[in-house]
Amino acid sequence: MTALTIPAGMPQYDDKPRFDVERVRADFPILGREVNGHPLVYLDSGNTSQKPRQVIDAVARYYAEHNANVARSVHTLGTESTEAYEGARAKVAAFIGAPSVDEVVFTKNATEALNLVAHAFGPHAQDPRFRLGPGDEIVISEMEHHSNIVPWQLLCERTGATLRWFGLTESGRLDETNLDELVNERTKIVSIVHMSNVLGTVNATARITARVREVGALLMLDCSQSVPHLPMDVVDYDADFIAFTGHKMLGPTGIGVLWGRLELLNTMPPFLGGGSMIETVKMTGSTFAPAPARFEAGTPPIAQAVGLGAAIDYLNAVGMDAVAWHDKELTAYALDALDTVPGLRIYGPKVPVGRGATISFTLDGIHPHDVGQVLDSLGVQVRVGHHCAKPICDRFAVPALTRASFYLYTTTDEVDALVRGLDQVRKVFA
Amino acid sequence: MQLDQLYQEIILDHYKRPQGRGLREPFAADVHHVNPTCGDEITLRVALDGETISDISYDGQGCSISQASASVLYELCNGRTVDGALTVHAAFVELMGGKGQIEPDEEVLGDAVAFAGVAKYPARVKCALLSWMALKDAVAQAVALEKEEV
Ligand SMILES: Cc1ncc(COP(=O)(O)O)c(C=O)c1O
Numbered sequence: 001m002t003a004l005t006i007p008a009g010m011p012q013y014d015d016k017p018r019f020d021v022e023r024v025r026a027d028f029p030i031l032g033r034e035v036n037g038h039p040l041v042y043l044d045s046g047n048t049s050q051k052p053r054q055v056i057d058a059v060a061r062y063y064a065e066h067n068a069n070v071a072r073s074v075h076t077l078g079t080e081s082t083e084a085y086e087g088a089r090a091k092v093a094a095f096i097g098a099p100s101v102d103e104v105v106f107t108k109n110a111t112e113a114l115n116l117v118a119h120a121f122g123p124h125a126q127d128p129r130f131r132l133g134p135g136d137e138i139v140i141s142e143m144e145h146h147s148n149i150v151p152w153q154l155l156c157e158r159t160g161a162t163l164r165w166f167g168l169t170e171s172g173r174l175d176e177t178n179l180d181e182l183v184n185e186r187t188k189i190v191s192i193v194h195m196s197n198v199l200g201t202v203n204a205t206a207r208i209t210a211r212v213r214e215v216g217a218l219l220m221l222d223c224s225q226s227v228p229h230l231p232m233d234v235v236d237y238d239a240d241f242i243a244f245t246g247h248k249m250l251g252p253t254g255i256g257v258l259w260g261r262l263e264l265l266n267t268m269p270p271f272l273g274g275g276s277m278i279e280t281v282k283m284t285g286s287t288f289a290p291a292p293a294r295f296e297a298g299t300p301p302i303a304q305a306v307g308l309g310a311a312i313d314y315l316n317a318v319g320m321d322a323v324a325w326h327d328k329e330l331t332a333y334a335l336d337a338l339d340t341v342p343g344l345r346i347y348g349p350k351v352p353v354g355r356g357a358t359i360s361f362t363l364d365g366i367h368p369h370d371v372g373q374v375l376d377s378l379g380v381q382v383r384v385g386h387h388c389a390k391p392i393c394d395r396f397a398v399p400a401l402t403r404a405s406f407y408l409y410t411t412t413d414e415v416d417a418l419v420r421g422l423d424q425v426r427k428v429f430a
Numbered sequence: 431m432q433l434d435q436l437y438q439e440i441i442l443d444h445y446k447r448p449q450g451r452g453l454r455e456p457f458a459a460d461v462h463h464v465n466p467t468c469g470d471e472i473t474l475r476v477a478l479d480g481e482t483i484s485d486i487s488y489d490g491q492g493c494s495i496s497q498a499s500a501s502v503l504y505e506l507c508n509g510r511t512v513d514g515a516l517t518v519h520a521a522f523v524e525l526m527g528g529k530g531q532i533e534p535d536e537e538v539l540g541d542a543v544a545f546a547g548v549a550k551y552p553a554r555v556k557c558a559l560l561s562w563m564a565l566k567d568a569v570a571q572a573v574a575l576e577k578e579e580v
Contacts, residue, residue: 036432367491367492367493367494367497368468368493369468369470369492369493369494369495369496369554369557370437370493370494370495373433373436373437373493373551373554374433377432377433384468385467385468385469386468386469390469393469399469399470399471399491399492400468400469400470428433428437428442429442429494
C-alpha cells in the first residue's frame with residue numbers, strides 16, 4: 001500500500017469506519033463453495049444477498065425451539081414466537097429510526113409494500129390525501145424497478161389519474177429541471193427509488209421532499225437497495241412511506257417492510273382481509289385493527305421476520321457507516337478497474353459519489369447473455385438482462401445490461417476476477 | 431472447458447456471419463416475438479408459394495445463441511415445404527426440451543445439432559427457441575391467410 005500522508009487536521013485514514021472483510025466472509029458458508037470448478041465470485045447482491053451463519057442459525061433455532069403461531073395463543077410457545085416476531089419488528093424500527101414500532105408493517109417483500117400503499121388511493125378514500133381520480137397526478141421516475149411502476153400504472157387505470165415521471169440525465173441521475181412543474185398542486189404522491197438497482201445512483205431527495213411538502217403531496221421512497229447499504233433514518237429523510245425487502249440485506253426471502261407515518265397508516269384501508277387484522281367481525285360487517293396489524297392479515301412470515309432481525313443484528317455489529325464506506329471504496333476501485341476493459345461502457349454515474357456499489361455496463365458487440373454465460377463458467381455470478389427496470393434500457397437505447405453488484409463481503413480480488421473474466425469474454429467472441 | 435459445449439464453433443460462425451438476415455418483401459405474415467426475461471427480440475416474415483416457404487426473412491437483437499439459432503433456422507427451413515419445415519421445427523423443439531439427453535438426428539437437423547449443448551443450460555433454451563417459435567407463429571398465420579383467400 002502506498003504511504004499517503006494526509007495533512008494534520010484533515011480526516012485521517014483510520015477515522016474511516018472499517019471492518020475486516022475476511023472475517024465477515026468467514027460468516028457466509030456459501031462463499032466457500034465452487035462454481036464450475038472455480039471459487040464462487042458472487043457479484044449479484046443487488047439481486048439478493050447471501051446469508052451469514054448467524055441468520056441461518058436464527059431461523060433454524062426458531063423452528064427447532066420456539067415454533068408456534070403468533071398473537072393467537074396463551075401457551076408458552078405462542079408467547080415465545082410472538083415475542084420473537086415482535087422483537088424483530090422492534091429491531092427494524094430502531095434500524096431505520098422509526099419513531100414508533102407500530103409504524104413497521106411486515107409484508108412479503110418490497111413489491112407488496114409498494115402495492116399496499118398504491119392500493120390505499122382511490123375515489124372513495126376517507127382521507128382526502130388518498131382520494132384520487134381524473135385530474136390527479138402521481139409522480140415516479142424513469143429509473144424505477146417495475147415494482148414501483150406497475151402498481152401505479154394499475155392505480156391510474158382504475159381511477160383515471162395521470163402517471164408522470166422524472167426523466168434521467170445522460171449520466172444516469174434524476175433530471176430535476178422541471179421539478180416545480182412536474183410536482184404540483186395536482187400531485188397526490190411522489191414515489192421514487194432511493195438507490196437505483198441498475199444505475200447505482202443514490203438520489204438526493206431534499207429538493208424533491210421540499211417541493212412535495214410545498215404542494216401537500218405524499219412522498220414514498222423505494223429503499224430496497226439503500227437500506228441494505230446505507231444508514232437510514234426515516235425522520236431525517238422526512239418521507240411518508242418507505243419500502244424495502246429482507247433478502248437483499250442478509251435476511252431470508254419472504255419478508256419485506258413497509259414503514260409509514262402512523263397517522264397515515266391508520267387512515268388507510270386494509271389491503272388483504274382475514275385473520276389478525278380485525279377489531280371485530282360480525283356477519284353484517286367488520287372493523288379493523290390499527291396498524292401494523294391492520295395490514296398483516298393471516299399468519300405472517302414469522303421465521304423470516306426472526307431471520308431479518310438477526311440480519312439487522314449482524315449489520316449493526318459491523319456498523320452501517322462501515323458498510324457504506326466499504327461500498328464506496330470498492331466502487332471506486334471497480335469503476336477504475338472496469339475503465340481499463342476495452343469496449344466497456346458504464347451506465348450510471350462514473351464517479352463513486354452519490355452512487356452505490358452497483359455497476360451496470362455493456363461490452364461492445366457482445367450481448368450481456370453471452371457475457372454472463374462466460375463469466376459463469378469462471379465462477380463469476382453477475383446479473384444480465386433488463387433488471388426489472390426496462391424503461392432504463394429504453395432511455396439509454398440498450399436491449400440489456402450486465403450488472404455487477406457488491407456487498408460487505410465483496411473483495412477487490414473479486415473485482416479483479418470480474419475484470420479477468422471480461423478479458424476471457426472478449427477472447428471467446430473476438 | 432464446459433463452455434465449449436455451449437459455444438460450439440458452428441454457433442459462433444452463424445452468430446458472426448448470419449444467413450438470410452434482414453427483412454424482405456413480399457411476405458405473407460410478419461410476427462414479432464420477445465423473450466421478456468432478457469429483452470431478446472425478433473421480427474420474422476415468411477412468404478409462401480403454394481406449399482413451399484419461398485422466403486424467411488428476419489431481423490432482431492439478442493445474444494449469440496438466439497441470433498445463431500435464427501440463422502440456422504433460415505438455412506434449414508427456407509425453401510422447404512410447410513410440412514417439411516414443421517418437421518424440423520418439431521425435432522428442434524424436442525432437442526431443446528431434452529436437457530441434453532437426446533441424440534439429435536443430423537439428417538433432419540443439420541447445423542442445428544450444434545445446439546444440443548444449449549439444452550443443458552435451461553436459462554438459454556428460451557434464447558435458442560425464440561426464432562423457432564416466431565417461425566411457427568408466422569407459418570400458421572400465413573397458411574390461415576392463404577386458406578381465407580382460396
Ligand atoms: C429498487 C428495487 N425496488 C424493488 C425491488 C423488489 O424487491 P422484491 O422483489 O423483494 O419485492 C427490487 C428488487 O429487485 C429493487 O431493486
